[in-house]
Amino acid sequence: MEVAMAILAKENWKKNIHVLSQKLERFPGLLWQTIWKVGRDDPRRVVHALKVGLSLTLVSLLYLLEPLFEGIGQNAIWAVMTVVVVLEFTAGATLCKGLNRGLGTLLAGSLAFLIEYIAEKTEHVFRAVFIGTAVFVIGTAATYMRFFPYVKRNYDYGVLIFLLTFNLITVSSYRVSNILKIAHERLYTIVIGCGVCLLMTLFISPIWSGEDLHNSTVAKLEGLAKSIQACVDGYFSDVENEMTEGKSSEDPIDKGYKAVLDSKSQDETLALHAGWEPRHSRHCRYPWQQYVKLGAVLRHFGYTVVALHGCLQTEIQTPRSYRALFKDPCSRVADEVSKALIELANSIKNRRRCSPGILSDYLHEALQDLDDALRSQPRLFLGSNNNQTTSMLALAAAHANAIQKQAKNNGVSLSSSFKTDSSALIKWKSQGMNNEQSKSSEASEGKALRPQLSRIAITSLEFSEALPFAAFASLLVETVARLDNVIEEVEELGRIACFKEFKSGDEVIVNCETPKVNVPLNLLSSSGVE
Numbered sequence: 001m002e003v004a005m006a007i008l009a010k011e012n013w014k015k016n017i018h019v020l021s022q023k024l025e026r027f028p029g030l031l032w033q034t035i036w037k038v039g040r041d042d043p044r045r046v047v048h049a050l051k052v053g054l055s056l057t058l059v060s061l062l063y064l065l066e067p068l069f070e071g072i073g074q075n076a077i078w079a080v081m082t083v084v085v086v087l088e089f090t091a092g093a094t095l096c097k098g099l100n101r102g103l104g105t106l107l108a109g110s111l112a113f114l115i116e117y118i119a120e121k122t123e124h125v126f127r128a129v130f131i132g133t134a135v136f137v138i139g140t141a142a143t144y145m146r147f148f149p150y151v152k153r154n155y156d157y158g159v160l161i162f163l164l165t166f167n168l169i170t171v172s173s174y175r176v177s178n179i180l181k182i183a184h185e186r187l188y189t190i191v192i193g194c195g196v197c198l199l200m201t202l203f204i205s206p207i208w209s210g211e212d213l214h215n216s217t218v219a220k221l222e223g224l225a226k227s228i229q230a231c232v233d234g235y236f237s238d239v240e241n242e243m244t245e246g247k248s249s250e251d252p253i254d255k256g257y258k259a260v261l262d263s264k265s266q267d268e269t270l271a272l273h274a275g276w277e278p279r280h281s282r283h284c285r286y287p288w289q290q291y292v293k294l295g296a297v298l299r300h301f302g303y304t305v306v307a308l309h310g311c312l313q314t315e316i317q318t319p320r321s322y323r324a325l326f327k328d329p330c331s332r333v334a335d336e337v338s339k340a341l342i343e344l345a346n347s348i349k350n351r352r353r354c355s356p357g358i359l360s361d362y363l364h365e366a367l368q369d370l371d372d373a374l375r376s377q378p379r380l381f382l383g384s385n386n387n388q389t390t391s392m393l394a395l396a397a398a399h400a401n402a403i404q405k406q407a408k409n410n411g412v413s414l415s416s417s418f419k420t421d422s423s424a425l426i427k428w429k430s431q432g433m434n435n436e437q438s439k440s441s442e443a444s445e446g447k448a449l450r451p452q453l454s455r456i457a458i459t460s461l462e463f464s465e466a467l468p469f470a471a472f473a474s475l476l477v478e479t480v481a482r483l484d485n486v487i488e489e490v491e492e493l494g495r496i497a498c499f500k501e502f503k504s505g506d507e508v509i510v511n512c513e514t515p516k517v518n519v520p521l522n523l524l525s526s527s528g529v530e
Contacts, residue, residue, distance in 0.1 A: 044089075044205075044207055045089075047205045047207075048089050048207065051087070051200045051201070051204060051205070052083070052087055054200065055083045055087055055196050055197060055200050056080065056083055056084070058196055059076075059079040059080050059082075059083050059192065059193055059196055060080060062076035062079055062189070062192070063076045063077070063080075072185060072188065072189060073185060075182065075185040075186045075188075075189050076189055077189075078186050078189040078190055078193065079189040079190070079192045079193035079196075080193070081193070082101065082189070082190050082192075082193025082194055082197070083193050083196060083197055085097070085101070086098045086101055086193065086194060086197045087197045087200065087201065088201075089207060090201075090207045090208065090209040090212065090270075090273055091201045091202055091206045091207060091208055091209065091277055092208065092209035092210070092270075092272075092273030092274050092275070092276045092277045093209065093273045094197055094198065094201040095198070095201070095202075095273075095276040095277060096154075096157070096272070096273055096276045097157055098194045098197050098198055099158075099276070100155060100157040100158030100161065101157070101158065101161050101190065101194060102190065102191065102194050103158050104157075104158035104159065104160070104161035104162035104165065105161055105162075105165050105186075105187060105190050106187070107162055108161070108162045108163075108164075108165035108166035108169065109165060109169060109183050109187055111138070111166060112165070112166050112169035112170045112173070112183070113169075113180065113183075115130075115131065115134045115170055116169075116170070116173045116179070116180070118130070119131055119173075127174070128174065131170055131171065131173075131174055134170065135166075135167060135170060135171065138163075138166060139163060139167070142159055142162060142163050142166075143163070145159060146159050146160075153272060154272070169183050208274070208277055209270045209271075209273035209274040209277060210270075210274035210277055210286060210288060212270055213267065213270040213271060213274055213288065213291050214291070214348070215349075216259075216263065216266070216267070216270070217291055217294060217295065217298075217348055218345045218348050218349045219259065220259060220260045220263065220295070220298050221298070221341050221342070221344050221345035221348070221486075222341070222342060222345045223255065223256035223257065223259055223260065224256060224257060224260060224298065224301060224302060224305060224341055225256075225337075225338040225339075225341035225342050225345070226252070226256045226338070227252075227253050227256030227257045227305050227309070228305060228308070228334050228337055228338050228341075228479060229334055229335070229338045230252055230253045230256070231253055231305065231308045231309050231311075231312065231334070232330055232331055232333075232334035232476070233331075234253070234312050235311065235312055235323065235330075235472060236323055236324070236327040236330065236331065238320070253309050254309075256305070257302045257305045257306055257309070260295075260298050260299055260301075260302040261299055261302050261303075261306070263295055263298075263299070264295065264296075264299065267291065267292050267295040268292055270288075271288040271289055271291060271292050274286070274288045275288055286497055287493065287496040287497050290489075290492060290493045290496055290497070291493070293489060294486075294489040294490065294493055297485050297486055297489045298486065300482065300485070301479070301482045301483070301485070301486055304475055304478050304479050304482055305479070307475050308472065308475045308476065308479070311468060311471055311472040311475065314468055316467070316468055317468055318466060318467075318468045318469040318472075322466070322469065323469060325373060325377060326370065326373050326374070326469065326473070328369070329366055329369040329370035329372075329373050330370060330472075330473065330476060332362070332365075332366035332369065332370075333363070333366045333367060333370060333476055333477075333480065334476065335366075336362050336363035336366055337363070337479050337480060337483060340358050340363070340483055340487070341483075341486070343355055343358050344358070344486065344487065344490045347490065347494065347499070347502075348490065348493070348494075351497070351499050351500065352494070352499050352500045352501070352502055353491070353494045353499050353500070353501050353502040354487065354490060354491055354494065354502065355502055356502065358487060363480065367477070367480065370473065370476075370477075374473070
């Protein structure tokens, strides 16, 4: 027995060594693929890495060159620390951190010098009490200020540096005699580090937070347009839509709206950092917060696109023969909504006002055609008067017969009078209550029937096959209704940001004159939505 266990352990050890060796062999290739992918996705990352390396090399000269080291001394390391902490990917983030660090250090040093000047005039014991009291009061007040929303949003890092520098200088001054000289040298090195960071981020391939926010807003509009178009194309496609967990993450529809839904934190951060960057014009303040408001409206619009995409993955689907009746009007509505979103994206990209005809007569005509198509098929949505001869009940009856045969083969019999309409279900429930059986038989019969009752109940409804399309059509109309909110926010952005006026020679995606469209109320009622 022990010999067998030893042999098994040895085999497992060899297997683990083999797996580890395979992983080590694949590691260089995976590492290179990751490095290449990160740089290919955004080449600016490579530039930023080179700028950080160059900045660290420059501030290291304070330590490496003898004349510079003699003038600054051991405090040169603070310049290296400043570059590591302050230099960020975008210019706005670097300016925010650099100015916060410089301002916090300057204020803390000034206040610490004042505390030290007052403490020197007192006795040794009272000096310790005075310094301890000052540290308590200043530390409490500064920490409490960090909870102020405006301070938290803009100057939290500066307050943190203020606390650190003030306590270092004030407490050290009690034991160190030349603390003021050390503080001066640290301040100089921090200023040198911040200066190198600002030089690199502003004058060597600058990356602007405002431009990133501007471009991401354009990309979100274009992504929503592609998602809507892909949803409608997929819904009316002749190929069965079989979604799997592995494919869902790579679905192009997901990529379009997922970036919109996950953009709240990124938009707020970019807008905050963009506020620290130099203005694009002397005549107006760029409204970065308006981009955040537009992002919020786009997220609400994106929720409708998510629901629209969900219609492609529902368990119960309207037959394709029925969907084909409404393919043309739905496709036209989706085309016009997508064109409007693309026009909004182009107006923001080119920093010009929206076209007056962004909501066109074509969109109104497409909505009217969809309304007419829905009205032309009343029996599909309202059902027929003969509840026993509809095609839906025929399908349900065939399904029930198959279930009954399967149950008999498994030793569980259904009632011979079992029907597939809703009245038969009520009768079956009443019979089950009147005829009490043993607990074991009830349990076995329930296991066979429970998975099928919901499907029988659903398929017994005459209009069940029309419900999925009714939901799809109502959500498609909802995108048109929410499009007005998006247009209003984009127009407000153009007005505040002083976008150039629209000219007749500019390229227009939707070339019509009707500025706004009112969605017909009868379209909602005819699609089954109140």
